[in-house]
Amino acid sequence: MQFKLITTDNHARLGQIHTTRGTINTPAFMPVGTNATVKAMDPDEMKELGAEVLLSNTYHLYLRPGHEVIKEVGGLHRFMKWDGPILTDSGGFQVFSLSPLRKISDEGVTFRSHLDGSLHFLTPELVMEIQGALGADIAMVFDECTPYPATREYALKSLKLTTEWAKRCLEAKNENQALFGIVQGGVYKDLRKQSAEELIEMDFDGYALGGLSVGEPKELMYEMVNYTTPLLPVDRPRYLMGIGDLLDVLEAVSAGIDMFDCVMPTRNARNGTLFTSRGRISIKREEFKKDPGPLDPDCSCYTCRNYSRAYLRHMFMSREILSMRLNTMHNLQFYMEFFRRLREAISSGRFEQFRKEQTPVLKNNFHEG
Amino acid sequence: MQFKLITTDNHARLGQIHTTRGTINTPAFMPVGTNATVKAMDPDEMKELGAEVLLSNTYHLYLRPGHEVIKEVGGLHRFMKWDGPILTDSGGFQVFSLSPLRKISDEGVTFRSHLDGSLHFLTPELVMEIQGALGADIAMVFDECTPYPATREYALKSLKLTTEWAKRCLEAKNENQALFGIVQGGVYKDLRKQSAEELIEMDFDGYALGGLSVGEPKELMYEMVNYTTPLLPVDRPRYLMGIGDLLDVLEAVSAGIDMFDCVMPTRNARNGTLFTSRGRISIKREEFKKDPGPLDPDCSCYTCRNYSRAYLRHMFMSREILSMRLNTMHNLQFYMEFFRRLREAISSGRFEQFRKEQTPVLKNNFHEG
Numbered sequence: 001m002q003f004k005l006i007t008t009d010n011h012a013r014l015g016q017i018h019t020t021r022g023t024i025n026t027p028a029f030m031p032v033g034t035n036a037t038v039k040a041m042d043p044d045e046m047k048e049l050g051a052e053v054l055l056s057n058t059y060h061l062y063l064r065p066g067h068e069v070i071k072e073v074g075g076l077h078r079f080m081k082w083d084g085p086i087l088t089d090s091g092g093f094q095v096f097s098l099s100p101l102r103k104i105s106d107e108g109v110t111f112r113s114h115l116d117g118s119l120h121f122l123t124p125e126l127v128m129e130i131q132g133a134l135g136a137d138i139a140m141v142f143d144e145c146t147p148y149p150a151t152r153e154y155a156l157k158s159l160k161l162t163t164e165w166a167k168r169c170l171e172a173k174n175e176n177q178a179l180f181g182i183v184q185g186g187v188y189k190d191l192r193k194q195s196a197e198e199l200i201e202m203d204f205d206g207y208a209l210g211g212l213s214v215g216e217p218k219e220l221m222y223e224m225v226n227y228t229t230p231l232l233p234v235d236r237p238r239y240l241m242g243i244g245d246l247l248d249v250l251e252a253v254s255a256g257i258d259m260f261d262c263v264m265p266t267r268n269a270r271n272g273t274l275f276t277s278r279g280r281i282s283i284k285r286e287e288f289k290k291d292p293g294p295l296d297p298d299c300s301c302y303t304c305r306n307y308s309r310a311y312l313r314h315m316f317m318s319r320e321i322l323s324m325r326l327n328t329m330h331n332l333q334f335y336m337e338f339f340r341r342l343r344e345a346i347s348s349g350r351f352e353q354f355r356k357e358q359t360p361v362l363k364n365n366f367h368e369g
Numbered sequence: 370m371q372f373k374l375i376t377t378d379n380h381a382r383l384g385q386i387h388t389t390r391g392t393i394n395t396p397a398f399m400p401v402g403t404n405a406t407v408k409a410m411d412p413d414e415m416k417e418l419g420a421e422v423l424l425s426n427t428y429h430l431y432l433r434p435g436h437e438v439i440k441e442v443g444g445l446h447r448f449m450k451w452d453g454p455i456l457t458d459s460g461g462f463q464v465f466s467l468s469p470l471r472k473i474s475d476e477g478v479t480f481r482s483h484l485d486g487s488l489h490f491l492t493p494e495l496v497m498e499i500q501g502a503l504g505a506d507i508a509m510v511f512d513e514c515t516p517y518p519a520t521r522e523y524a525l526k527s528l529k530l531t532t533e534w535a536k537r538c539l540e541a542k543n544e545n546q547a548l549f550g551i552v553q554g555g556v557y558k559d560l561r562k563q564s565a566e567e568l569i570e571m572d573f574d575g576y577a578l579g580g581l582s583v584g585e586p587k588e589l590m591y592e593m594v595n596y597t598t599p600l601l602p603v604d605r606p607r608y609l610m611g612i613g614d615l616l617d618v619l620e621a622v623s624a625g626i627d628m629f630d631c632v633m634p635t636r637n638a639r640n641g642t643l644f645t646s647r648g649r650i651s652i653k654r655e656e657f658k659k660d661p662g663p664l665d666p667d668c669s670c671y672t673c674r675n676y677s678r679a680y681l682r683h684m685f686m687s688r689e690i691l692s693m694r695l696n697t698m699h700n701l702q703f704y705m706e707f708f709r710r711l712r713e714a715i716s717s718g719r720f721e722q723f724r725k726e727q728t729p730v731l732k733n734n735f736h737e738g
Contacts, residue, residue, distance in 0.1 A: 036683065040690040065658065065683040073661040073679045081675050289434065292442040306450050310442045314405065314434040321409040321693055 001138065001178035001205050003237045009351040011230070011256040014343055017237055019085045019137045020176070021077070022052060026237060026258035027346075029244065029339045030055040030087060031332060032266065035064070036080040039266050040321075040328040043082045049301075049329070050336045053085040053137075055261040058130050059094035063113050063120075067133040075135035087261075088136035090127050090169075092182070093210070093242065096145040104144060106161065124168035132174035140208065141169040143182040148215040155186035163198045170202055178205035180239060186211060187220050189227050196231045207232045208239040209257075213248075222251050229255040246275075246338060246362050250355045253342065265335045269327035272316045275334040279364030283327070287367065288313045301333035302326075370507065370547035370574050372606045378720040380599070380625040383712055386606055388454045388506045389545070390446070391421060395606060395627035396715075398613065398708045399424040399456060400701060401635065404433070405449040408635050409690075409697040412451045418670075418698070419705045422454040422506075424630040427499050428463035432482050432489075436502040444504035456630075457505035459496050459538075461551070462579070462611065465514040473513060475530065493537035501543035509577065510538040512551040517584040524555030532567045539571055547574035549608060555580060556589050558596050565600045576601045577608040578626075582617075591620050598624040615644075615707060615731050619724045622711065634704045638696035641685045644703040648733030652696070656736065657682045670702035671695075 002018045017024040031038045031046065034057045038046055046054065056076060061067060070079050077083055095102050099111035108123035124142040131139040142165045146158040162184045173179050181199035185191030199207060209228055212221050225240060229252075232238050237258045243249070244262020252260070265275070272283045276296035281288075283295070291309035303312070303326040315323035338358075345354035371387045386393040400407045400415065403426045407415055415423065425445060430436060439448050446452055464471050468480035477492035493511040500508040511534045515527040531553045542548050550568035554560030568576060578597055581590050594609060598621075601607050606627045612618070613631020621629070634644065641652045645665035650657075652664070660678035672681070672695040684692035707727075714723035 035687040035689055036680070037689050037691045042691060042694065064687060065679070069659050069679060069683075072659050073677050079677070079680050079683075081680075290438050290441050308442050308448070310434070310438060311405070311448050311450075314438075314448075318404040318433060320404055320406050321690055322406045322411060324690055325411065325694075 003206070003235060005234065007347060009346045009349050010254070012253050012346045012351040013256055013258055014346040015237065015258055017053075017085075019178075021083060021085045021137055024052045024085060025343055027249070027253050027339060027342055028053060028259050029249075029335050030259065030261040031335075032057075032261055032263045033080065033082075034060050034263075036061060036070070036076060038328075038332075039270065040324040041332070043080065045329065046082070046332075047084070049332050050340070051084070051332070053087060054082055055087050055089065056080075056134070056136070057091070057094060058088045058127060058134070059091035059098070061088075061134060062091065062122075062130050063115055067130040071133035071135075075133075077135060085137040086134075087138040088131050088134055088140065089241070090131070090140040090142045090182070091122060092140075092143040093145045095122065096147070104161070106164065108142075109144075124165040125172045128169050128172035128174060132177065136177060138178045138180060138206070139174065140180050141166045141182055141204075143184060143210055145214065146184050146186045146211045148187065148211075150186050152186075152188055152191070155184075155188055155191050158186070159184045159191055159195045163195065166199055166202060166204075170204070180204055180206040180208050180237075182208045182210040182241070183228060183232075184211045185228075187216055187224060189224070192224060192228045193231060196228060200231075200233060204236070206237040206239060206259075208241050210241050212240070213243050218248075221248070225252050225257065226255045229257055232256075244335075246335075247359065249342075250358065253346075254351070254355065265331035266328050269331040270324045272323075272327065274327060275331055276366060277361065279361055279366030281366050283309070283312050283316050285313075285367070295330060296334075299330065299333060299337075301330050303330040303333075372575070372604060374603065376716060378715045378718050379623070381622050381715045381720040382625055382627055383715040384606065384627055386454075388547075390452060390454045390506055393421045393454060394712055396618070396622050396708060396711055397422060397628050398618075398704050399628065399630040400704075401426075401630055401632045402449065402451075403429050403632075405430060405439070405445060407697075407701075408639065409693040410701070412449065414698065415451070415701075416453070418701050419709070420453070420701070422456060423451055424456050424458065425449075425503070425505070426460070426463060427457045427496065427503070428460035428467070430457075430503060431460065431491075431499050432484055436499040440502035440504075444502075446504060454506040455503075456507040457500050457503055457509065458610070459500070459509040459511045459551070460491060461509075461512040462514045464491065465516070473530070475533070477511075478513075493534040494541045497538050497541035497543060501546065505546060507547045507549060507575070508543065509549050510535045510551055510573075512553060512579055514583065515553050515555045515580040517556065517580075519555045521555075521557055521560070524553075524557055524560050527555070528553045528560050528564045532564065535568055535571060535573075539573070549573055549575040549577050549606075551577045551579040551610070552597060552601075553580045554597075556585055556593060558593070561593060561597045562600060565597060569602060573605070575606040575608060575628075577610050579610050581609070582612050587617075590617070594621050594626065595624045598626055601625075613704075615704075616728065618711075619727065622715075623720070623724065634700035635697050638700040639693045641692075641696065643696060644700055645735060646730065648730055648735030650735050652678065652681050652685050654682075654736070664699060665703075668699065668702060668706075670699050672699040672702075
């Protein structure tokens with residue numbers, strides 16, 4: 001994996017991550033394919049939407065169907081029929097957010113499966129083995145996701161553990177697989193700095209900010225991103241994990257972040273909340289019942305080219321599978337197009353202008369009439 | 370609408386139904402798009418699968434979103450983005466099978482919506498108005514679906530009502546819309562004959578057999594089909610409503626039936642039961658966990674070209690939407706291909722041979738190893 005910084009616009013960066021499976025233009029949005037599928041989509045559709053990289057979840061695939069199953073049938077790319085780059089997270093966040101029990105020791109984490117309650121023990125070495133078996137192009141180190149709120153003492157202990165585990169992951173690094181470190185430190189600037197410095201010394205292929213958007217006020221999250229990002233090496237990609245509200249994306253890009261992932265476009269789609277050039281729409285609203293127009297007249301996606309709001313509302317109210325497909329297609333198109341325009345803006349030195357134009361749209365809840 | 374009988378092989382018939390929206394080769398299978406979508410599919414996929422006609426449900430669309438909504442946004446074809454022929458049923462069967470209450474009078478049927486319990490009153494005239502608003506290419510008369518078991522007395526009264534309603538439907542017939550009569554009569558041959566004769570006298574564009582596969586033994590169903598079908602006019606299409614088990618299809622085609630509809634391929638797909646050239650497979654079986662091979666090596670569908678049984682099992686176990694898509698795609702391809710080969714067999718006078726070859730496959734539950 002190679003990162004090339006093409007240009008900057010203040011702190012905002014335009015770049016490219018070159019992998020053997022293709023180039024990722026940054027700032028990049030990584031659609032989430034938790035269970036080896038982006039929910040409701042097929043991989044050809046993801047290609048058409050312009051997705052250049054997918055994220056898949058180590059925790060979920062370890063539990064079901066098992067990384068050894070996927071390895072045996074030829075790896076994750078072949079399994080899910082996606083030949084572009086894949087980034088796998090390390091499971092640290094899922095153990096933290098999904099497991100009904102977790103017990104952390106220096107060695108690793110004991111947790112219960114959210115699927116069947118079975119007991120599991122994840123270590124940095126096992127997490128690297130899993131990501132190797134999956135055959136991800138970019139792997140993440142196993143980290144402890146520091147909760148919010150956490151005392152300074154806890155956050156320090158937690159970041160030290162993450163540093164130790166990062167070392168062990170580096171020792172267990174797989175060939176032909178990039179590995180990113182994850183900066184922790186809670187909402188304590190000096191701890192974020194300490195974490196960043198310890199990881200930078202280990203020389204990872206890229207650096208992520210973890211443990212954000214876990215309950216802290218948004219201003220605190222922004223403060224951490226703005227403080228920590230400039231501490232990271234200029235020549236490595238920077239990834240803000242799990243964040244994808246587009247207002248947050250604009251803030252983070254302005255701080256120099258290059259990569260994002262989030263279930264927001266896909267999950268919202270399934271719940272009937274759709275992003276448009278005039279604001280968010282809840283497709284179930286009565287006002288759309290007989291609306292013959294497209295969801296978003298400014299959108300060129302399959303959904304907007306072919307269907308009326310009346311049909312989309314009917315599909316949603318009838319809980320039809322096609323509703324999830326059409327809505328997901330549209331929201332992903334909106335995200336992909338947003339990132340394309342974001343990159344164009346940086347390229348031509350208009351990032352701040354783009355941000356100013358987009359902010360009111362992103363804040364708006366759109367109603368007809 | 371015009372029907373052209375091309376050739377026969379004993380009683381089995383090869384034909385074509387010409388409509389302004391395209392030709393339907395018979396024997397034809399009509400995939401079911403209850404709520405204005407074939408569940409999990411988009412219309413482009415239906416085209417690629419070779420579907421030449423879809424069936425949609427008057428009862429469902431009347432209740433939600435309402436036929437007036439669909440009319441206002443340009444009719445059912447435009448609404449669901451399907452430009453091929455559409456047949457709508459009359460709601461008679463759904464009122465019978467889905468409504469928690471129905472009260473039949475000469476005038477019509479009072480029933481409660483299965484969606485919200487609201488009271489509705491359907492008459493032959495209203496049913497024709499609904500099908501006109503939807504803009505179906507082929508409409509069905511409003512009938513009373515005679516239950517099983519029913520006394521001879523009840524079945525006679527029921528068939529007389531259906532005849533009366535058929536007359537009223539004919540009087541309310543929509544322009545540019547074919548209308549089929551529905552033969553009732555329960556499991557009484559003489560009543561089936563009486564119903565057929567009364568309807569034939571009214572000169573419908575086609576004739577359906579209704580009230581079958583409603584609980585009666587299969588032999589009795591076969592007996593009714595074999596007895597009644599030859600009573601129908603040679604120059605009109607014959608449609609066996611709601612039946613689509615392929616063994617039943619073979620029996621009915623041998624009696625001279627031309628059209629079928631059934632949720633079997635789509636519903637089974639969503640439940641993980643898949644049709645293959647070696648028999649039915651339940652994709653959730655443990656034996657497929659690490660199976661790298663295609664679902665059906667003899668199938669050329671998107672699913673079989675791209676995915677392993679291991680992946681299909683994983684999608685199913687994870688309840689992913691893609692599971693329903695890939696499974697539905699495959700089962701519909703199996704049905705479409707089956708009907709193509711069935712027509713070829715009739716065309717070349719090999720129908721009985723085809724039936725003999727297919728019967729053991731259709732009866733088989735396929736296990737690996």
